[in-house]
Protein backbone atom coordinates (compact mmCIF):
# COMPACT_ATOMS: atom_id res chain seq x y z
CA UNK A 1 0.00 0.00 0.00
CA UNK A 2 1.29 3.45 -0.77
CA UNK A 3 1.01 6.32 1.70
CA UNK A 4 -2.34 7.54 0.37
CA UNK A 5 -3.86 4.06 0.39
CA UNK A 6 -2.51 3.42 3.89
CA UNK A 7 -4.03 6.71 5.09
CA UNK A 8 -7.35 5.87 3.42
CA UNK A 9 -7.39 2.43 5.03
CA UNK A 10 -6.50 3.92 8.43
CA UNK A 11 -9.27 6.53 8.25
CA UNK A 12 -11.81 3.96 7.03
CA UNK A 13 -10.83 1.57 9.78
CA UNK A 14 -10.88 4.32 12.44
CA UNK A 15 -14.37 5.33 11.31
CA UNK A 16 -15.43 1.67 11.42
CA UNK A 17 -14.10 1.41 14.96
CA UNK A 18 -15.97 4.54 15.98
CA UNK A 19 -19.22 3.11 14.59
CA UNK A 20 -18.48 -0.13 16.46
CA UNK A 21 -17.96 1.71 19.78
CA UNK A 22 -21.18 3.71 19.35
CA UNK A 23 -23.07 0.51 18.48
CA UNK A 24 -21.49 -1.13 21.49
CA UNK A 25 -22.53 1.60 23.89
CA UNK A 26 -26.06 1.72 22.50
CA UNK A 27 -26.53 -2.05 22.43
CA UNK A 28 -24.86 -2.80 25.76
CA UNK A 29 -27.31 -0.38 27.33
CA UNK A 30 -30.44 -1.43 25.45
CA UNK A 31 -30.00 -5.09 24.51
CA UNK A 32 -30.25 -6.54 28.03
CA UNK A 33 -33.62 -4.79 28.40
CA UNK A 34 -34.78 -6.05 25.00
CA UNK A 35 -33.51 -9.57 25.51
CA UNK A 36 -34.64 -9.74 29.14
CA UNK A 37 -34.49 -13.28 30.51
CA UNK A 38 -32.56 -14.55 27.46
CA UNK A 39 -29.53 -12.59 28.62
CA UNK A 40 -29.17 -15.05 31.50
CA UNK A 41 -29.06 -17.90 29.02
CA UNK A 42 -26.45 -16.15 26.89
CA UNK A 43 -23.79 -16.23 29.61
CA UNK A 44 -21.79 -18.76 27.60
CA UNK A 45 -21.58 -16.43 24.60
CA UNK A 46 -18.51 -14.30 25.48
CA UNK A 47 -16.56 -17.35 26.67
CA UNK A 48 -17.30 -19.30 23.49
CA UNK A 49 -16.65 -16.41 21.11
CA UNK A 50 -13.39 -15.51 22.84
CA UNK A 51 -12.31 -19.16 22.64
CA UNK A 52 -13.18 -19.21 18.93
CA UNK A 53 -11.15 -16.00 18.44
CA UNK A 54 -8.22 -17.59 20.33
CA UNK A 55 -8.36 -20.77 18.23
CA UNK A 56 -8.61 -18.78 14.98
CA UNK A 57 -5.62 -16.69 16.07
CA UNK A 58 -3.57 -19.87 16.56
CA UNK A 59 -4.60 -21.12 13.11
CA UNK A 60 -3.39 -17.90 11.51
CA UNK A 61 -0.25 -17.61 13.63
CA UNK A 62 -1.44 -14.38 15.24
CA UNK A 63 0.14 -14.72 18.66
CA UNK A 64 -0.80 -11.18 19.73
CA UNK A 65 -4.50 -11.68 19.04
CA UNK A 66 -4.28 -15.04 20.79
CA UNK A 67 -2.88 -13.39 23.93
CA UNK A 68 -5.45 -10.57 23.67
CA UNK A 69 -8.32 -13.08 23.45
CA UNK A 70 -7.00 -14.97 26.48
CA UNK A 71 -6.64 -11.74 28.46
CA UNK A 72 -10.23 -10.79 27.70
CA UNK A 73 -11.29 -14.33 28.58
CA UNK A 74 -9.39 -14.09 31.88
CA UNK A 75 -11.13 -10.78 32.60
CA UNK A 76 -14.42 -12.70 32.68
CA UNK A 77 -13.16 -14.90 35.48
CA UNK A 78 -11.31 -12.32 37.61
CA UNK A 79 -14.39 -11.01 39.44
CA UNK A 80 -15.10 -14.61 40.47
CA UNK A 81 -11.84 -14.89 42.45
CA UNK A 82 -12.65 -15.31 46.18
CA UNK A 83 -12.51 -12.04 48.12
CA UNK A 84 -9.93 -13.33 50.63
CA UNK A 85 -7.45 -14.17 47.92
CA UNK A 86 -7.39 -10.83 46.15
CA UNK A 87 -9.28 -7.60 46.83
CA UNK A 88 -12.19 -7.55 44.29
CA UNK A 89 -12.32 -3.75 44.40
CA UNK A 90 -8.67 -3.54 43.43
CA UNK A 91 -9.28 -6.03 40.62
CA UNK A 92 -12.18 -4.00 39.31
CA UNK A 93 -10.14 -0.85 39.57
CA UNK A 94 -7.02 -2.05 37.83
CA UNK A 95 -8.55 -4.51 35.34
CA UNK A 96 -9.44 -1.90 32.66
CA UNK A 97 -6.03 -0.20 33.04
CA UNK A 98 -4.30 -3.56 32.70
CA UNK A 99 -6.37 -4.46 29.63
CA UNK A 100 -5.77 -1.13 27.88
CA UNK A 101 -2.04 -1.25 28.67
CA UNK A 102 -1.76 -4.86 27.51
CA UNK A 103 -3.56 -4.27 24.21
CA UNK A 104 -1.39 -1.24 23.44
CA UNK A 105 1.79 -3.14 24.37
CA UNK A 106 0.73 -5.99 22.08
CA UNK A 107 0.20 -3.48 19.27
CA UNK A 108 3.83 -2.40 19.54
CA UNK A 109 5.12 -5.93 19.99
CA UNK A 110 5.84 -8.26 17.08
CA UNK A 111 4.29 -11.62 16.26
CA UNK A 112 6.36 -13.97 18.38
CA UNK A 113 4.88 -17.33 17.47
CA UNK A 114 3.58 -19.94 19.87
CA UNK A 115 6.68 -21.60 21.28
CA UNK A 116 6.79 -21.63 25.12
CA UNK A 117 9.76 -19.23 25.05
CA UNK A 118 7.93 -16.81 22.76
CA UNK A 119 4.78 -16.86 24.88
CA UNK A 120 6.81 -16.47 28.08
CA UNK A 121 8.71 -13.47 26.71
CA UNK A 122 5.42 -11.86 25.62
CA UNK A 123 4.10 -12.44 29.13
CA UNK A 124 7.20 -10.88 30.71
CA UNK A 125 6.82 -7.86 28.44
CA UNK A 126 3.15 -7.46 29.41
CA UNK A 127 3.92 -7.79 33.13
CA UNK A 128 6.69 -5.15 32.86
CA UNK A 129 4.50 -2.72 30.89
CA UNK A 130 1.62 -3.10 33.32
CA UNK A 131 3.87 -2.78 36.39
CA UNK A 132 5.31 0.45 34.94
CA UNK A 133 1.85 1.89 34.26
CA UNK A 134 0.48 0.93 37.68
CA UNK A 135 3.54 2.35 39.49
CA UNK A 136 3.32 5.53 37.40
CA UNK A 137 -0.40 5.82 38.13
CA UNK A 138 0.18 5.40 41.88
CA UNK A 139 3.06 7.87 42.10
CA UNK A 140 1.23 10.43 39.97
CA UNK A 141 -1.76 9.95 42.20
CA UNK A 142 0.27 10.64 45.33
CA UNK A 143 2.35 13.55 44.13
CA UNK A 144 0.06 15.65 42.00
CA UNK A 145 -3.40 14.36 42.60
CA UNK A 146 -5.06 17.67 43.36
CA UNK A 147 -4.18 19.74 40.31
CA UNK A 148 -4.54 16.74 38.03
CA UNK A 149 -7.96 15.93 39.44
CA UNK A 150 -9.00 19.52 38.82
CA UNK A 151 -7.56 19.52 35.34
CA UNK A 152 -8.89 16.16 34.22
CA UNK A 153 -12.36 15.25 35.26
CA UNK A 154 -14.35 12.40 33.83
CA UNK A 155 -17.33 13.49 31.70
CA UNK A 156 -20.60 13.84 33.60
CA UNK A 157 -22.04 10.65 32.06
CA UNK A 158 -19.10 8.63 33.40
CA UNK A 159 -19.84 6.25 36.24
CA UNK A 160 -16.26 5.40 37.05
CA UNK A 161 -14.18 6.65 39.91
CA UNK A 162 -10.91 7.44 38.21
CA UNK A 163 -8.45 10.01 39.44
CA UNK A 164 -7.06 12.67 37.11
CA UNK A 165 -3.70 10.84 37.13
CA UNK A 166 -5.26 7.60 35.95
CA UNK A 167 -7.23 9.40 33.29
CA UNK A 168 -4.08 11.12 32.07
CA UNK A 169 -2.24 7.82 31.84
CA UNK A 170 -5.11 6.17 30.01
CA UNK A 171 -5.31 8.98 27.48
CA UNK A 172 -1.55 8.75 26.93
CA UNK A 173 -1.72 4.98 26.43
CA UNK A 174 -4.56 5.41 23.95
CA UNK A 175 -2.55 7.98 22.02
CA UNK A 176 0.42 5.58 21.89
CA UNK A 177 -1.94 2.90 20.52
CA UNK A 178 -3.46 5.25 17.94
CA UNK A 179 0.02 6.26 16.74
CA UNK A 180 0.91 2.61 16.25
CA UNK A 181 -2.31 1.99 14.34
CA UNK A 182 -1.75 4.99 12.06
CA UNK A 183 1.83 3.85 11.38
CA UNK A 184 0.72 0.32 10.55
CA UNK A 185 -3.04 0.11 10.00
CA UNK A 186 -3.41 -3.66 9.74
CA UNK A 187 -6.46 -5.71 10.68
CA UNK A 188 -4.60 -7.08 13.68
CA UNK A 189 -3.80 -3.62 14.97
CA UNK A 190 -7.40 -2.61 14.27
CA UNK A 191 -8.60 -5.51 16.45
CA UNK A 192 -6.27 -4.57 19.31
CA UNK A 193 -7.16 -0.90 19.06
CA UNK A 194 -10.83 -1.74 19.02
CA UNK A 195 -10.24 -3.62 22.26
CA UNK A 196 -8.52 -0.64 23.96
CA UNK A 197 -11.15 1.83 22.74
CA UNK A 198 -14.05 -0.42 23.74
CA UNK A 199 -12.60 -1.11 27.17
CA UNK A 200 -12.02 2.61 27.80
CA UNK A 201 -15.44 3.57 26.41
CA UNK A 202 -17.16 0.99 28.55
CA UNK A 203 -15.24 2.07 31.63
CA UNK A 204 -16.24 5.66 31.18
CA UNK A 205 -19.84 4.81 30.59
CA UNK A 206 -20.49 1.84 32.84
CA UNK A 207 -17.83 1.96 35.50
CA UNK A 208 -15.32 -0.75 36.16
CA UNK A 209 -17.15 -3.96 35.34
CA UNK A 210 -16.92 -4.82 31.66
CA UNK A 211 -20.27 -6.01 30.35
CA UNK A 212 -20.30 -9.56 28.97
CA UNK A 213 -22.13 -8.36 25.88
CA UNK A 214 -19.27 -6.02 25.10
CA UNK A 215 -16.77 -8.88 25.32
CA UNK A 216 -18.98 -10.97 23.02
CA UNK A 217 -19.11 -8.22 20.42
CA UNK A 218 -15.39 -7.64 20.73
CA UNK A 219 -14.66 -11.34 20.24
CA UNK A 220 -16.98 -11.39 17.21
CA UNK A 221 -15.11 -8.37 15.81
CA UNK A 222 -11.78 -10.22 16.35
CA UNK A 223 -13.14 -13.20 14.35
CA UNK A 224 -14.44 -10.96 11.54
CA UNK A 225 -11.09 -9.14 11.27
CA UNK A 226 -9.20 -12.46 11.18
CA UNK A 227 -11.57 -13.74 8.47
CA UNK A 228 -11.06 -10.51 6.53
CA UNK A 229 -7.32 -11.14 6.69
CA UNK A 230 -7.84 -14.67 5.40
CA UNK A 231 -9.88 -13.30 2.49
CA UNK A 232 -7.07 -10.88 1.67
CA UNK A 233 -4.48 -13.65 1.88
CA UNK A 234 -6.47 -15.89 -0.43
CA UNK A 235 -7.59 -13.39 -3.03
CA UNK A 236 -5.32 -10.37 -2.93
CA UNK A 237 -1.82 -10.03 -4.22
CA UNK A 238 0.48 -9.29 -1.30
CA UNK A 239 2.78 -6.85 -3.06
CA UNK A 240 0.35 -4.68 -4.97
CA UNK A 241 -2.81 -5.08 -2.88
CA UNK A 242 -4.99 -5.66 -5.96
CA UNK A 243 -6.77 -8.98 -6.55
CA UNK A 244 -4.60 -11.93 -7.51
CA UNK A 245 -4.82 -14.89 -9.86
CA UNK A 246 -7.10 -16.95 -7.60
CA UNK A 247 -9.65 -14.12 -7.60
CA UNK A 248 -9.32 -13.93 -11.41
CA UNK A 249 -10.13 -17.62 -11.81
CA UNK A 250 -13.08 -17.33 -9.46
CA UNK A 251 -14.37 -14.30 -11.37
CA UNK A 252 -13.84 -16.08 -14.71
CA UNK A 253 -16.23 -18.83 -13.62
CA UNK A 254 -19.00 -16.25 -13.18
CA UNK A 255 -18.66 -14.67 -16.64
CA UNK A 256 -21.33 -15.07 -19.32
CA UNK A 257 -20.77 -15.30 -23.08
CA UNK A 258 -19.73 -11.74 -23.70
CA UNK A 259 -16.54 -10.49 -22.13
CA UNK A 260 -13.07 -9.23 -22.93
CA UNK A 261 -9.74 -10.28 -21.47
CA UNK A 262 -6.75 -7.95 -21.49
CA UNK A 263 -3.24 -9.10 -20.70
CA UNK A 264 -0.82 -6.33 -19.73
CA UNK A 265 2.94 -6.53 -19.25
CA UNK A 266 5.41 -3.90 -18.05
CA UNK A 267 7.95 -3.15 -20.79
CA UNK A 268 11.62 -4.02 -20.37
CA UNK A 269 11.09 -4.66 -16.73
CA UNK A 270 14.07 -6.94 -16.47
CA UNK A 271 16.45 -4.16 -17.42
CA UNK A 272 14.60 -1.79 -15.08
CA UNK A 273 15.18 -4.22 -12.21
CA UNK A 274 18.80 -4.67 -13.20
CA UNK A 275 19.34 -0.93 -13.36
CA UNK A 276 17.57 0.24 -10.20
CA UNK A 277 17.25 -2.88 -8.08
CA UNK A 278 14.44 -5.25 -7.22
CA UNK A 279 13.02 -3.05 -4.44
CA UNK A 280 12.49 -0.12 -6.80
CA UNK A 281 11.01 -2.60 -9.29
CA UNK A 282 8.51 -3.62 -6.61
CA UNK A 283 7.50 0.02 -6.06
CA UNK A 284 6.98 0.43 -9.78
CA UNK A 285 4.81 -2.68 -9.89
CA UNK A 286 2.66 -1.16 -7.15
CA UNK A 287 2.33 2.05 -9.14
CA UNK A 288 1.38 0.16 -12.31
CA UNK A 289 -1.08 -1.97 -10.33
CA UNK A 290 -2.81 1.10 -8.94
CA UNK A 291 -3.19 2.52 -12.49
CA UNK A 292 -4.51 -0.78 -13.85
CA UNK A 293 -6.87 -1.10 -10.90
CA UNK A 294 -8.42 2.27 -11.74
CA UNK A 295 -9.40 1.16 -15.24
CA UNK A 296 -12.77 2.56 -16.32
CA UNK A 297 -15.64 0.88 -18.17
CA UNK A 298 -16.36 -1.59 -15.40
CA UNK A 299 -13.10 -3.46 -15.99
CA UNK A 300 -11.76 -5.59 -13.14
CA UNK A 301 -8.01 -5.73 -12.62
CA UNK A 302 -5.91 -8.61 -11.29
CA UNK A 303 -2.21 -9.26 -10.90
CA UNK A 304 -1.65 -12.35 -13.00
CA UNK A 305 1.88 -12.88 -11.73
CA UNK A 306 5.30 -11.25 -12.00
CA UNK A 307 5.00 -8.06 -14.04
CA UNK A 308 1.82 -9.25 -15.79
CA UNK A 309 -1.68 -7.95 -15.10
CA UNK A 310 -5.08 -9.04 -16.38
CA UNK A 311 -8.16 -6.87 -16.88
CA UNK A 312 -11.57 -8.40 -17.53
CA UNK A 313 -14.49 -6.45 -18.99
CA UNK A 314 -17.84 -8.18 -18.69
CA UNK A 315 -20.45 -7.41 -21.37
CA UNK A 316 -18.11 -5.42 -23.60
CA UNK A 317 -16.63 -5.93 -27.04
CA UNK A 318 -12.88 -5.69 -27.67
CA UNK A 319 -13.39 -2.35 -29.47
CA UNK A 320 -15.35 -0.91 -26.54
CA UNK A 321 -12.78 -2.11 -24.01
CA UNK A 322 -9.86 -0.79 -26.05
CA UNK A 323 -10.78 2.83 -25.24
CA UNK A 324 -10.38 2.19 -21.51
CA UNK A 325 -7.22 0.15 -21.98
CA UNK A 326 -5.65 2.96 -24.00
CA UNK A 327 -6.45 5.34 -21.15
CA UNK A 328 -4.66 3.06 -18.66
CA UNK A 329 -1.66 2.75 -21.00
CA UNK A 330 -1.41 6.53 -21.27
CA UNK A 331 -1.72 7.00 -17.51
CA UNK A 332 1.09 4.52 -16.82
CA UNK A 333 3.40 6.08 -19.42
CA UNK A 334 2.74 9.61 -18.18
CA UNK A 335 3.13 8.93 -14.48
CA UNK A 336 6.59 9.84 -13.22
CA UNK A 337 8.04 7.53 -10.65
CA UNK A 338 10.12 9.49 -8.18
CA UNK A 339 13.17 7.68 -6.92
CA UNK A 340 13.81 9.04 -3.46
CA UNK A 341 16.78 8.35 -1.24
CA UNK A 342 14.91 5.64 0.60
CA UNK A 343 14.08 3.90 -2.68
CA UNK A 344 17.70 3.40 -3.50
CA UNK A 345 19.14 -0.02 -2.93
CA UNK A 346 21.37 -0.17 0.16
CA UNK A 347 25.06 0.29 -0.54
CA UNK A 348 25.77 -3.35 0.23
CA UNK A 349 22.87 -4.57 -1.88
CA UNK A 350 23.85 -7.10 -4.51
CA UNK A 351 21.09 -5.80 -6.73
CA UNK A 352 22.58 -2.34 -7.18
CA UNK A 353 24.21 -1.76 -10.50
CA UNK A 354 23.32 1.81 -11.39
CA UNK A 355 21.86 3.59 -8.35
CA UNK A 356 19.56 6.51 -9.14
CA UNK A 357 20.60 10.07 -8.52
CA UNK A 358 18.82 11.97 -5.79
CA UNK A 359 15.09 12.49 -6.54
CA UNK A 360 15.46 11.21 -10.06
CA UNK A 361 12.26 10.73 -12.07
CA UNK A 362 11.83 7.59 -14.12
CA UNK A 363 9.03 6.44 -16.41
CA UNK A 364 7.80 2.98 -17.34
CA UNK A 365 5.45 1.85 -20.06
CA UNK A 366 3.31 -1.22 -20.55
CA UNK A 367 1.99 -3.20 -23.50
CA UNK A 368 -1.50 -4.66 -23.78
CA UNK A 369 -3.14 -7.53 -25.67
CA UNK A 370 -6.95 -7.64 -25.96
CA UNK A 371 -9.17 -10.58 -26.90
CA UNK A 372 -12.90 -11.14 -26.67
CA UNK A 373 -14.99 -14.20 -26.07
CA UNK A 374 -16.78 -15.20 -29.30
CA UNK A 375 -17.51 -17.98 -31.72
CA UNK A 376 -13.88 -19.00 -32.07
CA UNK A 377 -12.97 -18.50 -28.44
CA UNK A 378 -15.52 -19.82 -26.00
CA UNK A 379 -13.40 -20.94 -23.04
CA UNK A 380 -11.80 -18.41 -20.68
CA UNK A 381 -8.40 -20.08 -21.03
CA UNK A 382 -8.56 -19.74 -24.82
CA UNK A 383 -9.52 -16.06 -24.61
CA UNK A 384 -6.60 -15.50 -22.27
CA UNK A 385 -4.21 -17.27 -24.64
CA UNK A 386 -5.48 -15.08 -27.50
CA UNK A 387 -4.95 -11.96 -25.36
CA UNK A 388 -1.44 -13.20 -24.62
CA UNK A 389 -0.84 -13.60 -28.35
CA UNK A 390 -2.01 -10.03 -28.95
CA UNK A 391 0.31 -8.86 -26.16
CA UNK A 392 3.19 -10.58 -27.90
CA UNK A 393 2.27 -8.61 -31.04
CA UNK A 394 2.24 -5.37 -29.04
CA UNK A 395 5.76 -6.14 -27.81
CA UNK A 396 6.90 -6.94 -31.33
CA UNK A 397 5.37 -3.68 -32.57
CA UNK A 398 7.69 -1.67 -30.35
CA UNK A 399 5.88 -1.88 -26.95
CA UNK A 400 3.78 0.79 -25.18
CA UNK A 401 0.74 0.01 -27.34
CA UNK A 402 -2.54 -1.94 -27.36
CA UNK A 403 -3.15 -4.75 -29.89
CA UNK A 404 -6.37 -6.66 -30.51
CA UNK A 405 -6.44 -10.41 -31.18
CA UNK A 406 -7.73 -11.27 -34.65
Ligand SMILES: Nc1nc2c(ncn2[C@@H]2O[C@H](COP(=O)(O)OP(=O)(O)OP(=O)(O)O)[C@@H](O)[C@H]2O)c(=O)[nH]1
Nearest residue numbers: 265266267268269270271273278281282306307395
Ligand atom coordinates in the same frame (compact mmCIF):
# COMPACT_ATOMS: atom_id res chain seq x y z
N1 LIG B 1 10.83 -6.25 -8.79
C1 LIG B 1 10.12 -7.29 -9.20
N2 LIG B 1 10.45 -7.88 -10.37
C2 LIG B 1 9.72 -8.91 -10.79
C3 LIG B 1 8.63 -9.40 -10.06
N3 LIG B 1 8.09 -10.45 -10.73
C4 LIG B 1 8.80 -10.59 -11.86
N4 LIG B 1 9.79 -9.67 -11.92
C5 LIG B 1 10.81 -9.47 -12.94
O1 LIG B 1 10.21 -9.08 -14.15
C6 LIG B 1 11.15 -9.36 -15.19
C7 LIG B 1 10.39 -9.82 -16.42
O2 LIG B 1 11.28 -9.80 -17.46
P1 LIG B 1 10.97 -10.42 -18.90
O3 LIG B 1 9.83 -11.38 -18.80
O4 LIG B 1 12.27 -10.96 -19.41
O5 LIG B 1 10.49 -9.26 -19.76
P2 LIG B 1 10.84 -7.70 -19.83
O6 LIG B 1 12.21 -7.40 -19.37
O7 LIG B 1 9.74 -7.00 -19.12
O8 LIG B 1 10.79 -7.41 -21.36
P3 LIG B 1 9.56 -7.33 -22.28
O9 LIG B 1 8.43 -8.04 -21.62
O10 LIG B 1 9.97 -8.02 -23.53
O11 LIG B 1 9.28 -5.89 -22.49
C8 LIG B 1 12.11 -10.40 -14.65
O12 LIG B 1 13.37 -9.82 -14.48
C9 LIG B 1 11.55 -10.74 -13.27
O13 LIG B 1 12.55 -10.98 -12.32
C10 LIG B 1 8.33 -8.78 -8.79
O14 LIG B 1 7.41 -9.16 -8.08
N5 LIG B 1 9.10 -7.74 -8.43
